[in-house]
Every structure is written in structure tokens, then in C-alpha cells.
Amino acid sequence: MILTTYARLWADDLGAALPLLERLTGQRPALRFVFEGIELAAVGDFLVIAGPADMRARYAHATATVVVTDLDHTRAALEEEGARITTEEAASATGRFLYARHPGGAEVEYVEWTAEIRRKVLGPQADTR
Template identity: 60%
Template sequence: MTILKTYARLWVDDLDASLPSLRTLVGSEPELRFAFDAIELAAIGDFLVIAGAPAERARYRHASATVIVADLDAVVAGLTAAGGEVTTPEATSPTGRYLYARHAGGAEVEYVEWVPELVERIIPRR
């Protein structure tokens, strides 16, 4: 399983109000910004900013991080072999395929396999 990027989640009421300070701290513009269901998201540096009404944000609070991976199927195989379980089945979003999984120790994480265009644009070549 190859992890390409990990985002710390920041929960905010207003995306536009939160971005100026993050631009200053990170020193760059958001790499991604999009709407999903009733929330708005922006990826800036190593933060995934999630904005919307508290009730809408609560639907996603069970995950402690968003992890971008090269192969979602390999993640599922590795996690289940280690005693983890998929808690939200695979679905698609504007960025690619994703699912939520609980690790054997109890941590719940969102795993995303980005569409190739995002990997090419955002992940530095190794």
C-alpha cells in the first residue's frame, strides 16, 4: 500500500473565512476546492478544510484523517488482513474513489484513490 499524501482535517463554519490565515501559514493557495453533498472542501498544504453546517459536517467527523493512496483495493486488502474493516463502502467523488475504514485499534480513516490527473498535478514525482 502506497500512501501519497495525508491530510489533517480542519472543521470550519465558513470556508472563505478560514482560507486567508491558512494561505499565510502554508504559503500557498488551495490545491483543491470543491463541493460534496452539503459541504465544501479545500485542500491547502497538509490540511483538508471541511466547511458547512454543523449537522452536515457531523456526517464526516468519525474519520480522523484523509489519506490519499495509490491503490484503494490494496488498502482494503491490507487493512482487512490486519483486522480492520470497511465502515463506509467504496463510492466516488469529484476527486476519485474513496471509502472509510476502521483499523483494528479503533482509528477510522477516509482513504481516497485520486483520479490520475490530481496525482499528476499535486503529488511530487519521487
């Protein structure tokens, strides 16, 4: 089950990118962390990925970030429908993730957040989804 989907926005400087998004969405970042030399922040339906262009380029092949309830079930569904896993499962501060190329060519990052991150970002109702 998909919990939320983020449009990816690429920025050189996270601090410079956030004020406009906060104003447009009326929200502060629900999530902010560093991963492998880049900074990320989730604001509304946007995931801002910031840092030097060469560092960001390692993640530019995905068109969206999709947060799911169960990464194992998602992987099985992806493979059953002909998707190809392009980046094997790995862990980050927020949970587990993988990248998959769908039939037709779109590439998507799928993430299963930890229970703590789910509650932080989605609230107490996250445990009932």
C-alpha cells in the same frame, strides 16, 4: 502506498478559514470542490471541511484523510490486518474513497485520486509514484 495524508480541519465558512491557512502554509489551495453539500479545500497538509455543522457531522468520524496509490490494495491490507470497512467504496469528484476503522478504534478515510487530480495536486512526478 500512501501519497499524502491530510489533517482534517472543520469550519463553518471555507472563505473565512482559508486566508490564515494560506498564510501559515505559504500555499494556495491545491484542491477545492463541493461534495454532498459541504465545501472542501486542501491547503498544505490540511483538508478543510466546511459547511453547516449537521452536514459536516456525517464525516466527523474520521480522524484523517489518506491519499493512496491503489484503493483496492489498501482495502486488502486493511482487512488483512483486522480493520473494518465502515463506509463502502464510493466515488467523488476527486476519485474513489472508503472509510475504515483500524484495530484500536481510529477511523480513517482512504482516497484514490484520479490521475488528473494526482497530477494537479502532486505534479508530474505523481505518475511515477
